[in-house]
Amino acid sequence: MKSLRGVAASPGASVAPAWLHNQASFDLPTDTVDDREAEIERLREAIESVAQALEEQASQTSGELAEVLQAQAMMARDPELTTTAEGAIKSDGTNAARAIIDAGEGYAEALAASESDYMAARAGDIRDVCSRIARRCLGVPEMDIRAMDSPAIVVATELPPADVASLDKELVRGIATQEGSRSSHTAIVARSLGIPAVVAVSGLMDAVADDSVIALDGDEGTIYVDPDDDTRERTEQKTAARTEHRAQLLERAREGPSATRDGRVIEMAANIGSVAELRSALEAGAEGVGLLRTELLYIDRPEPPDEDEQVALLEQMTGFLGDRRLVVRTFDFGADKPVPFLDMEAGPNPALGVRGIRLAREQPELLETQLRSITRAAENGKLAVMAPMVASVAETEWFVEQVERAGGIDAGVEVGVMVEVPSAVLVAEMLAERLDFLSIGTNDLTQYLHAADRQQGALSYLQDPFSPALLRAVEQICSAARGKAWVGVCGEAAGDPAWALVAVGLGVTELSMGADSLLEVRVAVGEHTFEECRSLAAKVLASGEAEEARRIAEALVS
């Protein structure tokens, strides 16, 4: 037995045979071809099918992973890459597989030599794309994760994005990579799917053979290659305990609407950006969507989406949701997240610049299209709409007016705003009088309350959701809205069971979070009475220090 240490990237444990992900595990032929025209045609077909497969995968995922996959599809179709490879076939009769690998290597080597980690990672992307094309030319089956046919632990130097996007949690019992970090795609996706993972395990590829068995502990960050009986048993017990725990949680979650032990209904909703995310949220027991980020519809395209396209997406979602609520956040891009079809000045401080509703006021036709699509989707679903970055009563009134003009009020669409700017907290009562709901965006609200950029690691101590200032803000919002509007939370803090209990105690009735937190939060809420949450909130509010507040709340959960 060999034991190796890495970084714990996704919790859980498992024992299974190793499945070696080896990108170079096929022989590249050296022979030349006679029919060069036919070989070029073969290469073109392989390129097109690989590019299409990557685009297909990109459309089923979201965020940065989707962007990387789209970029890989562009690499496959890259005109220079194709010209170089076709040139080698035409002039030397090189076979298509070797021609594409050689052509790609020319770029990969240049990028790998760059000082930037980012560029070096792109070299990996190019090699991955070219190896996929070469396999297609040779008729060698893909050795990617889709080729797995029995449960195993995936062992790799680093998983290419296309593999990360096709992780199947039924087969993949664990992931161990030699490279990577807690913030690499592999780790993020593993956590969201509940697959145990350990990354940055040095010496991993040398220690594991084709027939190795692996015991992986994603809580401690350890890998045992060919574990002894004791280790194997200990790890298996851990897996069994976890599986049983999740099964119990799911069962309890299906018993009825989420509520405190004494029956105060607290809606467990999900934050999503795509249909795929909606589906996994519903599997995890989501009772609605508390935040649909609509930015993905707009980025990376020369023209904004028209009304029909937006209606089609919303109707696809309401089809899955039935009578459960879908809260759509109107587009939240601008100075901080530019889009190609608008000519915008970033300004000296994009986070405080023209974004969210501020941009909507400058581009009312963009908002109008979105609001009309929401009105139309409300014919077949329960729709709500909220505007981001609202800072004043005037902006709120303007937004309500726009929803009304687009027919939303008549169609029964609930209207709200995100509370993420401190000025909105101070006038929350006046906002609540004009709205159906307020949704607290804890990430931005914490950043703006403390005037601390949340992208800066050195300021992370000012980004604690247990900060007394943030908790007081939540209290103020809830008491200002009482009897006027319902209050939800859609920031990351909602997914922390201890924080969620405090929020419930303060008066929040909807918690919206990533799918992976839904069960834990739901169980924590269900195990406590509203009175217990209220007294917890009072104790936590009395603390002047985030660390202490967190300890008090976490003591109640465990």
Add this chain to the structure above:
Amino acid sequence: MPEKEVKLTNEVGLHARPAAVFSKAAAGFSADVTVAKGGQEANAKSIMAVLKLDVKKGDAVTIATEGDDAEGALEELVTLLGSL
């Protein structure tokens, strides 16, 4: 052959998403488009060539277009670079 110099002001230069967005936009024109930095020239329609240029924040690049609607393509791409 119309050309124009642009200084990249966004945080990541012509890496990551901006590189993909820029190449995709360039590929939409029938005119030939090149992007050059410090004497090195690349086909703007090739994402790999654009990445290889390693354009960072603060770097100045020269965009040149030739062929059908070269002027229009230049104008749109320069605007796009400014908004990335």
